[in-house]
Amino acid sequence: MTNTVPRILIVGGGYAGFYTAWKLEKHLRKGEAQVTVVDPLPYMTYLPFLPEVAAGSIEARHAVVALRRHLASTEVVTARVTKIDHAHKVATITPSEGEAWELEYDQIVVTAGSVSRTFPIPGIADNAIGMKAIEEAVWVRDKLLSNFDKAAALPPGPERERLLTVVVVGGGFAGIETFAELRNFASSLLKKYPQLTFDETHFHLIEAMGRIMPEVSLKTSEWVLKDLAKRGAYVHLDTQVTGAVDGNVELSTGEVISTDIIVWTAGVMANPQVVKGSDLPSEQRGRITTQGDLRVIDADGNVVEGAWAAGDVAAVPDLTGGGVGGFCVPNAQHAVRQAKQLAKNLTAVLRGELPKDYIHKNLGAVAGLGLYNGVFQSGNIALKGFLAWGAHRGYHGLAMPSWERKWRVLWGWWNNFWLGRDVVNLEAVQTPRRFFDEFASRPRPPQPAEAPAKPAAEKAPVAEKAAAAK
Incomplete structure (x- = not known):
């Protein structure tokens, strides 16, 4: 140059x-x-917060970092x-x-x-959604809330339960956190919907391996399985998804799960x-x-x-x-x-100096499993429940770049502690022009032109014939 x-x-x-x-x-x-x-995209997404965004515990805009705001002298090209x-x-x-x-x-x-790593399974590309972007987390949250609204207006039956069924594919950290947060969120929503019962909500996690969360010890992962089972969440191990056409998730075991929400977290x-x-x-x-x-x-x-x-x-x-x-x-x-x-x-x-090697020993793994519940593993040290949940929020709250972003996240957590999670459903934001379009006035369509009237000279012979007939 x-x-x-x-x-x-x-x-x-x-x-x-x-x-x-x-x-x-x-x-x-x-x-x-x-x-x-x-x-x-004009922002960086803090991916560990996506499950909490999907569960309504964090405001979506607080889980992203605007590049132009925090990069003072860097040229940003979208x-x-x-x-x-x-x-x-x-x-x-x-x-x-x-x-x-x-x-x-x-x-x-x-x-x-x-990006999300998928396989050519029928229906997955058309019906599933990932958990790699803030937009995906927001969609899942609004979709779940919308489904609760729809289900509450229906009589008990298969269609109502289909709307209240969630399938998550992949038992790694992203999958387990998303699965547990959504289960916790759905349970809390039932207080707002007296028409619905806990037994009508169904949460299924599909994992192809014989265990979940390979980042933690087997003992810790087994504790997570038991904890999820207590909360009415089903984990299918050694099971693969073979199809997902028209919302019917087919499993390698022969089971078919009818659902309206399929979240794919099976690798990147x-x-x-x-x-x-x-x-x-x-x-x-x-x-x-x-x-x-x-x-x-x-x-x-x-x-x-x-x-x-x-x-x-x-x-x-x-x-x-x-x-x-x-x-x-x-x-x-x-x-x-x-x-x-x-x-x-x-x-x-x-500056003509020598670079140094990157050396970092993994500090451990921490995951949130819904409000006031989590798991933490570092070497042989394992924490479960409330302490692990506190470690999860403490670590990620501090890891969020810039104090401006940290305060927004912490302030949101503080407000939710006293006021509860916001359950406003903004699914309609996906089609914002619908409200305007429905009632907007439009020009009338052009009317067909009328046939031109005949001149008086052409009408005269007709009148004369009529007089002669009399």
Whole structure:
């Protein structure tokens, strides 16, 4: 590039992308580099809060971080990176409207995150929803509330129970937290709907493996199973979904569950659009390969100059030896810490210094299982119930970036403690023009033209014939 100031392009504004830019603003001197973040969304979503958003415990806007508000000197571009030509250090930027354009860079940081990993099961693509975006969590919350409203207006029977049935696929942390939070939320809603009974609500979690939550010990996961069973939630282990057409979830056991809400949390994969649209090297699972200092490397282990990657989109070696397959697992804990180290390393390289390896031993796992209930595991130490729930909220409340966001989340929790969860259903916001469109005045359709009247000269012969007939 001809520009004397190095341009750093960050592809993706999620955990790793936001934190990389945020920390670069702290480490770089004024005018030392120009940083640009490109993401189709203008905000970072704090994913661990999505189950609580779905259960109405956190206001949706408080679980996201506006990029433009918290990145003071970083250029934010709301668009997609559809091609990375690192050989020429050019990226193709495609906005939602208008023509695509090219952006040259000196250093590129790929932090495009992950997307839900699905399988070609009939009906899943058309009827299920993930739990990877704030919009999905909001939809699930409003859909559940809407279904309660509809069910309360129906007589007891199969259709009413179908509306009150929720199926979650996947027994990892995201699935269990979503499942438990929704079960807890539904139980609390019954107080507002005296027409409905607890026995009419059905919650099913489908897990292909023989256990749930592999991040915790077997003993702890068994406790979670027992706790869910006490709350009337059903967990199907060693079971797969074979179909989901027309809301009928078919299981490998032969059972069919009729439902209106299917939440898919059965794994994630590196963002394929970014990886496949790039000439950067990737491994078998579709992640960009890096070495310990987060610089991209090729199949021979050679550093690809000017290229970095972190978060779920990257295959980062776990130098502590604790990672599955030798790599860091795709979670928020690693993404945030990798981003912080990447910002330091990138700053060091720009100044002619050597980068340092990313080394972080997993601190443990903590999950919320509904109000006042949770589970925590760190090594051989396990907490269950209220203490674990407090640890869950304490950890994530502090982990939320910026005090502005922390206070909004904490204030919401405080209000809910005294006032209860807000149960306003805003499903109609998905079709906002319906209210205006229903009563809007429209121009009348054009009327067919009338036949022109005949001239008097043409009418005369007719009158004369009539007179002669008399």
